Amino acid sequence: MYRFRQLETAKFVVHSHISLLLLSIALFGTLAAAQNTPSKEPPKCAVQGQVVHEPGGQPLKKAKVELHPEDKENGTGYKTTSDLEGRFKLEKVEPGNYTLTLERSGFLEVAKRHNTHTLTLQPGEEVKDLVLRMQPSAVITGKVLDDDGDPLPGVAVIVSKYGASSAIRGIAGEGYTDDLGEYRVGNLQPGRYLIQATLSTYSAESEAKVVEGTKEIAPYTTFYPGATDKGQAAPVELHAGDEVPITITLSYGPAYRVRGSIVGMPELTGTNVTMILRSKDAAPWLASHLPSMSKAMGPLKFPSCCRASIRPYFLRSTDQTSIPIRLHRPLR
Numbered sequence: 001m002y003r004f005r006q007l008e009t010a011k012f013v014v015h016s017h018i019s020l021l022l023l024s025i026a027l028f029g030t031l032a033a034a035q036n037t038p039s040k041e042p043p044k045c046a047v048q049g050q051v052v053h054e055p056g057g058q059p060l061k062k063a064k065v066e067l068h069p070e071d072k073e074n075g076t077g078y079k080t081t082s083d084l085e086g087r088f089k090l091e092k093v094e095p096g097n098y099t100l101t102l103e104r105s106g107f108l109e110v111a112k113r114h115n116t117h118t119l120t121l122q123p124g125e126e127v128k129d130l131v132l133r134m135q136p137s138a139v140i141t142g143k144v145l146d147d148d149g150d151p152l153p154g155v156a157v158i159v160s161k162y163g164a165s166s167a168i169r170g171i172a173g174e175g176y177t178d179d180l181g182e183y184r185v186g187n188l189q190p191g192r193y194l195i196q197a198t199l200s201t202y203s204a205e206s207e208a209k210v211v212e213g214t215k216e217i218a219p220y221t222t223f224y225p226g227a228t229d230k231g232q233a234a235p236v237e238l239h240a241g242d243e244v245p246i247t248i249t250l251s252y253g254p255a256y257r258v259r260g261s262i263v264g265m266p267e268l269t270g271t272n273v274t275m276i277l278r279s280k281d282a283a284p285w286l287a288s289h290l291p292s293m294s295k296a297m298g299p300l301k302f303p304s305c306c307r308a309s310i311r312p313y314f315l316r317s318t319d320q321t322s323i324p325i326r327l328h329r330p331l332r
Contacts, residue, residue, distance in 0.1 A: 042123035048089040049130025051082040051102070054110050054240075059086030060134055063104040067119070070097035095123045107134040108189055136241035138188040140173075143181045144197045145249045146219070151181020152250065156200040159185050162192035162235040176200065190242075192235040195224040197248045218255035224248055 051063040063082040067090055069075025075096060082088045100117040102109050110133040119127065144155040155177045164170025172193060173185040198221040223233030228251050236244060 042095055044091070045093040045095055045121040045123070045125045045127075046089065046091050047093060047100070047119065047121070047127045047130065048087070049128070049132060051086045051088065051104070051132045051134060053086075053107075054133045054135045057133075059084070060104065060107070061086060063088075063102060063107070063132070063134065065090070065132070066101045066103075067093065067098040068101065069094075070099070093121060095121050095125070097121075102132050102134065104134055106137060106186075108137045108187065109133065110135050135190075137186060138190060138238035138240065138242040138244070139184065139186040140188065140193075140195065140236070140238070140244050140246055141182070141184045142246040142248065144177045144183065145181060145247065147250065147252050149249070151177070153177050153179045153181060154200055155181075155183075155197050155250070157183045157185060157248070158196045158198070159188065159193050160196070162194050188238055190238055190240050192237050194230070194233045194235055195246055195248065196230075196233070197222050197250060216255035217252045219250045220253050222248055222251045226251055228253065 047067065051060045051065070052058060053060040059082075061082050061084050063086070064079065065082065065088045066077065066079040068077050076094060078090045078093055080088050080090055098119045098121065100119055102116075121127070140159060144152045144157065146152050157175050157177065158171060159173045160170040161172055172191075173188055175183040175185040177183045199219055220228045222228060223230055224236065224246055225234050226249060227233050236246065238244060
């Protein structure tokens with residue numbers, strides 16, 4: 001009786017081990033199959049539509065349509081060109097956030113400054129019947145002359161939006177006069193603009209010249225039609241497709257020389273400090289007068305002749321760049 005029970009117990013243990021072994025093999029096989037099965041990719045997206053010419057709504061060919069991913073490092077960009085019917089299609093697009101840009105030489109998108117759209121594409125989404133409207137851009141061309149009526153090369157011509165609160169944000173376009181004194185500023189939206197001309201570092205015009213024996217005069221930043229004060233400038237109105245000729249004669253006035261010394265301002269000590277004197281109405285990057293302060297706390301002499309309404313800025317030069325210096329108290 002005892003031997004029988006002992007044998008029966010042994011059989012039960014053997015059967016239990018076999019069952020556990022089979023279960024382990026089954027689970028291992030299922031886990032291995034799951035690991036070997038590739039993860040299912042989300043379905044692709046598509047964006048399609050038409051580019052039209054306004055006014056009239058006629059198809060516009062050769063317009064470049066591009067999708068730029070928000071994740072610039074890991075994302076993929078897509079691009080195409082509108083066909084004879086103005087139609088375009090971007091296929092097999094990964095889901096995600098994109099910026100859609102539109103570009104065509106001589107055209108700008110209606111009521112859009114930067115010709116961009118933001119798109120968020122869900123897996124498998126298809127954007128259909130997207131209509132992008134473009135109109136011919138406006139152009140300003142002309143000449144810049146000196147007080148004798150001769151053309152001036154290397155003069156910067158800045159076109160800015162009339163009524164803009166910020167000089168930087170208001171700038172809509174810029175150009176430089178060539179060797180004939182001619183310039184061209186294109187890609188402008190319809191609207192009202194102010195046009196200014198000012199000497200640049202590329203200009204061959206001297207910063208000052210002597211008249212009447214000893215009197216010195218200098219060319220001032222000039223707003224169309226001939227004002228030296230921005231408040232007296234006349235706006236120019238542009239419509240889609242306009243090409244407006246504008247000739248600007250630079251205004252001249254008394255030349256000023258600035259001399260002095262800076263003391264009690266430790267942030268300006270040391271070498272490699274540059275003082276920039278810039279017209280208050282000039283574009284931020286235009287600074288014709290760049291006298292260098294080679295010795296700290298010493299006398300400053302600026303041989304360059306400067307305009308009457310100016311603002312001083314200070315930069316400290318390093319091996320790679322120039323860093324603006326913030327003053328702890330006003331400079332008078």
